[in-house]
Amino acid sequence: ADVDAQAVFDGLIENEQRIEPRDWMPDAYRKTLIRQISQHGHSEIIGMQPEGNWITRAPSLKRKAILMAKVQDEAGHGLYLYSAAQTLGITRDEMMQQLIDGKAKYSSIFNYPTPTWADMGAIGWLVDGAAICNQVPLCRASYGPYGRAMVRICKEESFHQRQGFEILLTLMQGSEEQRAMAQDAVNRWYWPALAMFGPPDDQSPNSAQSMQWKIKRFSNDDLRQRFVGMLVPQAEILGITLPDPDLRFDEETGLYEMGEIDWEDFFEVVRGNGPLNAERLQRRRDAHEEGAWVREAAAEYARKQALRQSE
Numbered sequence: 001a002d003v004d005a006q007a008v009f010d011g012l013i014e015n016e017q018r019i020e021p022r023d024w025m026p027d028a029y030r031k032t033l034i035r036q037i038s039q040h041g042h043s044e045i046i047g048m049q050p051e052g053n054w055i056t057r058a059p060s061l062k063r064k065a066i067l068m069a070k071v072q073d074e075a076g077h078g079l080y081l082y083s084a085a086q087t088l089g090i091t092r093d094e095m096m097q098q099l100i101d102g103k104a105k106y107s108s109i110f111n112y113p114t115p116t117w118a119d120m121g122a123i124g125w126l127v128d129g130a131a132i133c134n135q136v137p138l139c140r141a142s143y144g145p146y147g148r149a150m151v152r153i154c155k156e157e158s159f160h161q162r163q164g165f166e167i168l169l170t171l172m173q174g175s176e177e178q179r180a181m182a183q184d185a186v187n188r189w190y191w192p193a194l195a196m197f198g199p200p201d202d203q204s205p206n207s208a209q210s211m212q213w214k215i216k217r218f219s220n221d222d223l224r225q226r227f228v229g230m231l232v233p234q235a236e237i238l239g240i241t242l243p244d245p246d247l248r249f250d251e252e253t254g255l256y257e258m259g260e261i262d263w264e265d266f267f268e269v270v271r272g273n274g275p276l277n278a279e280r281l282q283r284r285r286d287a288h289e290e291g292a293w294v295r296e297a298a299a300e301y302a303r304k305q306a307l308r309q310s311e
């Protein structure tokens with residue numbers, strides 16, 4: 001029977017059809033999806049912190065309202081993603097425990113500090129820009145619930161990217177100090193944003209299988225290329241310099257040549273030793289503990305409702 005099931009699964013993938021929660025799927029496919037979707041969800045949840053840091057200090061009421069909406073969107077993305085992962089047989093509690101215990105990965109990018117208001121611009125422009133490049137192809141991921149969750153997430157990400165661009169544009173049209181602040185933020189976020197796409201293709205253990213299963217549609221390096229291609233004309237409009245003296249377009253290969261990403265730094269951050277890994281996790285643990293009474297109250301309410309309905 002398993003041979004038939006495998007053939008049905010292979011056929012669905014081959015024909016660009018979707019795998020749905022009740023379909024048979026290979027164990028390794030289920031595991032890799034749980035891995036990727038839960039990591040993605042955790043990234044959204046931890047990703048609220050660097051910007052949450054600026055909500056009380058946004059420079060105007062309008063900026064504050066926009067930033068609050070964006071951070072709330074990220075909470076929503078985390079919840080869709082956890083729901084998508086739950087369809088594969090892992091519980092929300094299990095995922096949250098893995099995160100809190102420091103056993104789960106989340107994106108390296110959220111372990112860097114946000115010392116200035118311009119960081120809100122750089123995060124929107126670069127981090128959310130990278131997220132869009134990576135996530136638009138995921139709308140076509142072979143697993144139905146993941147691909148569908150990505151559609152709405154990408155629409156919201158594109159608003160996030162534009163709001164970041166607009167913050168930088170406003171600063172770049174401002175005073176000398178404001179322009180310097182914008183450039184400094186871009187200098188700090190550019191390289192970590194390039195590293196978000198993951199290790200180079202020849203050091204990416206999961207890529208080949210994930211591409212065969214049509215979860216990933218493009219390799220890490222291909223997406224990095226696309227991203228840089230998107231940034232270059234936008235940097236020109238902003239009047240911002242991308243901090244890579246080796247960056248140039250090679251007419252012959254049609255590819256951007258770039259300087260070397262600091263992979264040692266990246267792997268250190270992924271191992272938990274980045275500038276703010278410990279602080280980010282501690283904040284998440286505290287929030288989880290502080291929220292215990294809400295979970296208890298919700299569970300108790302659900303118990304009473306169920307009791308009332310069975311009466």
Ligand code: ACO
Nearest residue numbers: 036040043044106107108131195196197198204205206207
């Ligand atoms: N930060 C932390 N860990 C990373 C990163 C990163 N930027 N990039 C790769 N890794 C990890 C992988 O999770 C993998 O570890 P694991 O096997 O223990 O899970 C390891 O490094 C090797 O990488 P790959 O073999 O290339 O892994 P994969 O095929 O999963 O590709 C990628 C990594 C591109 C991040 C993929 O998982 C993906 O597209 N995920 C969905 C998007 C996402 O998570 N975005 C989060 C940030 S964007 C945002 O939320 C705003």
